[in-house]
Amino acid sequence: MKKTLLTLAATIAITTSAQAETDFQKVYEVPGMNASEIQQAWGDPTIDVGNDNLSKWQDIMNTASGQGWKTNDAKTGKLRCNIAIASWMPAVNQWYDANVAFQVKDGKARVTVADLKVYGPGKKTCIKSIEKHLDSRFAMLKKLDNNW
Secondary structure, three states, rough: OOOHHHHHHHHHHHHHHHHHHHHHEEEEEEOOOHHHHHHHOOOOEEEEEOOOOOHHHHHHHHHHOOOOOOOOOOOOOOEEEEEEEOOOOOEEEEOOOOEEEEEEEOEEEEEEEEEEOOOOOOOHHHHHHHHHHHHHHHHHHOOOOOOO
């Protein structure tokens, strides 16, 4: 009986530690488009909210000081999001590792971000920027049609 309980406890511990922590998941409705049309219109499933103003200013300063355009913007992770330590501080966009899943079927798409490697108070800001970016991308997708 004792061995059975230990085996059961070990099995539960292994299965719970192997599961990914889901940081963001949302289903988007895209009426009138089949799965292949959604995938084609979306393109690369990398989530990139863009470059922040602070980094753009740093690039300008590097160029002005003769250092040329530095490649700080190089993709080093699976997604790029806004990070701000506090709401009153400027956000900085950086690449972070995460597991990003983009699933489509006729009329719907689901985006899941798991195991996001952002820690501390910036994680909430990062997730908000991801959701804002995806909402605007899918709003644009809904406007697409075959009349062009």
